[in-house]
Amino acid sequence: MTGIRDLARHLDISIGTVSRALNDKPDVNQDTKSKVLKAAAELGYVPNQAGRALSKGRTNVIGFVLQTDSEGMMQGDLFFIRVFDGMQSVLTQHGLNLVALLSPSTVDPETYLKQIVARRFTDALVLSSIHRNDARISYLSDQNLPFATLGRSLTDVGQPWLDLDFDGVVEDAIRRLIAKGHSKIALALPRSDLNLRHIMVESYRRNLAKSGIEVNEDFIVETDAGDNGGVTLVHDLIELQPRPTAVIYSDHILPFGIYRGLAENGLTPGQDLSIIGVGTRLASLLTPNLSHYRFNLFDLGVQIAEALLPTMQDRPFSDPNKIIRESVPYTFIDGDSIQDMT
C-alpha cells in the first residue's frame, strides 16, 4: 500500500532520488542509498507493477504458454512443473517473473495469444507444443516480441529453441532393439500435428533404413488420446501380419495401457512384446520394469530460459537457430520390457 511518495516524504527527500536509490543508479550518495533501502524494507515498500511497467515499457513478466489437446489433456502435464521450475530458477535471478498461461478451451489458442501480445502483458513468451506449421511463430516474429520455443517447427524464424532429443531416442532405441534381434519394430505415436511426431517418424524411417530394414507402413500406428489408448494399441498390434515384436512409444501414459492390453490377451510385456520409449517418473511403477529414456526437465527449463534472456536485451540470440537438441541430458533406464530374441 505504501507508494514511493510515502517513502520520499518519510525520508524527506525527493521522489526521483528514492527511485534512483532503489534502482541502484550511480548518481546517488551511498548513504542515502542505504537509508532508502532500509526505509523501504521497514515500510514494506515494493514498487507497483503497473506504474513501473508503464514507465519502463517493460513488465518483467515472462509467459509460459501451455497448450491442451482437443480432449483438454496435456501431453506434458507431468512435465510442466519441472520445466517451469527450471525456467523460473534462472529468471528470478534477473528480476523476472514467470507465469503460466493456458488458453481457455472455449477460445481459439491463436486469438488468445494475440490478446496476450497486444496487451503487452509480457516481455517475452515461451511456447510449447510446437506444431509442424506453427502459425504462432511467424506471428510473434512480426510483433517483435521476444520468444523461444520448446520444440522446433518448419516455420522457425531464428528464435532460440530447444528440443528434447526424441530423434536420438528413436535412434538409440532402434539400435538396442536390433542388437537384441528385433526386426519387426512398430512405432506408436499419438495422433497430432506436433512437430515432435514428425521428427520421430523421420528418425524411425532413417534409422531402420540405415540398418537395412525395410519400413512396413503398417507398423507406424496412431494411438488414441484417451487413457486406454494403450489397450486399443495392443489390439491393433497383435492383429498385424506379420506381428511386430517390439514397439517404440513417446506418450508417457501409454505404456500403462499397453501393459493392461497385453494382460487382457494373456501376454506379458517384454516376453511377447518389447516396449521402449520416453517416460517420466511414473514409469518406475510398472512391473516388469519399463525400459525408457528419462529427460532432465528442470535442465530443459534452465536452458530455454538462458537462451531466451539475450534476446530480451536487444542482443540478438548469440547463435541463432543453433541446434541444441542434444543439450538436454537424458538417461536410459534399462528395464525388463525388452527381451532378447536370439
Add this chain to the structure above:
Amino acid sequence: MTGIRDLARHLDISIGTVSRALNDKPDVNQDTKSKVLKAAAELGYVPNQAGRALSKGRTNVIGFVLQTDSEGMMQGDLFFIRVFDGMQSVLTQHGLNLVALLSPSTVDPETYLKQIVARRFTDALVLSSIHRNDARISYLSDQNLPFATLGRSLTDVGQPWLDLDFDGVVEDAIRRLIAKGHSKIALALPRSDLNLRHIMVESYRRNLAKSGIEVNEDFIVETDAGDNGGVTLVHDLIELQPRPTAVIYSDHILPFGIYRGLAENGLTPGQDLSIIGVGTRLASLLTPNLSHYRFNLFDLGVQIAEALLPTMQDRPFSDPNKIIRESVPYTFIDGDSIQDMT
C-alpha cells in the same frame, strides 16, 4: 503497437471519447460507438495492460497459486490443468485473465506470495495446498486482497473456500469395506501438514468409531513422497500384527506402487489387500480395476471462480464461510480392488 491516441487521431475525435466508447459508457453516441469499435478492430487496437491497470487500479489478472512439496512434486499435478480450465471458463466471461503462479523452489513460498501481493500484480488470488495452520490466509486478509482457497484451514477468515469432499469419501469407503466384511482397515496418507490429511484422519476415526470398530493407531501410516511410496507402504502393511485387509489412500499415484509392492510379495490386489481411495484418469489403467472416487475437477474450478467473483466487486461473499464441500460432484468407480471377505 497502436495506442488509443492513434485511434483517436485516425477517427478525428478525442481520446476521452474513444476510451468511453470502448468501455461502453452511456454518454457517447451510438454512431461514434460503433465507428470506434470498427476502427479498433481494423487497426487491431487492444488496450495496453499497464496503462489500464494504473488508471483503474485493477489489473484484471487473477493468480492461481500452485505449491510444490519439498521434493518439487505437486500432489495435484494432474489435477491442475482441469481446475485451471474450469476457473478460466468463468473468469474470461468477466474480462478477467487467469495465470498460474508457482513459487520458485529456491524461494520461501511466503515471501514469494508477499512479492506478488505488494506489487499489486493481481486483483485476486486462489490458493491451493492449504495447510492446517496456513499463515498465508491471515496475511492475505490483512492486505485486503480478495482471495479464495481450494481447501479450508484452521486459520480461515471467512474467505470463500471449496474442498473436495475427502471426508465423505472416507466415510463412504469405510461403509463399503465394512459391508464387505472388512474390519482391519488401514489409512495411508502422504506425510504433510495439508489440512486435507487431518480431515481424512478425523473422518477415519469418527466413522470407524461409529461402526464400533476400535482404531488401531498402527493402521494410520505415513507414505513416502517418492514414487515407490506404495512399494514401501506394502512392506510396512504386511508386517503389521494384525495385518490389515484393506487400505484407503488419497494420493493418486500411490496405487501403482501398491500394486507393484503386492506383486513383489506374491500377493494380488483385491484378494490379499483391498484398495480404495481417490484417483484420477490414471486409475483406469491398473489391473485389476481400481476402485476409486473420481472428482469433477473442471467443476471444482468453475465453482471456486464463481465464489471468488462477488468478493472482487466489494460485495461481500454472499454466504461467508459456507460449507460447500459437498458441492463438487464425484463418482465412485467400482473395480475389483475390493474383495468380499465373507
Add this chain to the structure above:
DNA sequence: ACAAGAATCGTAAACGTTTACGATTTGCTT
C-alpha cells in the same frame, strides 16, 4: 423562438513509476 434539460463530446488531471535535464553542493587543483 426561447429556455431548459438531455445528449454528446473535449479537456485535463490522475494513477505510480522512471529518467532526462538542470541546479546545487562538494571536493580538488592551482
Add this chain to the structure above:
DNA sequence: AAGCAAATCGTAAACGTTTACGATTCTTGT
C-alpha cells in the same frame, strides 16, 4: 581563494489509459 569538475539531488515530463468536470450541441415543450 578562485575556478572547475564531480557528485548529488530536485524538478518535471513521460508512459497509456480512465474519468470527473465542464463545454457545446441537440431536443423538446411552451
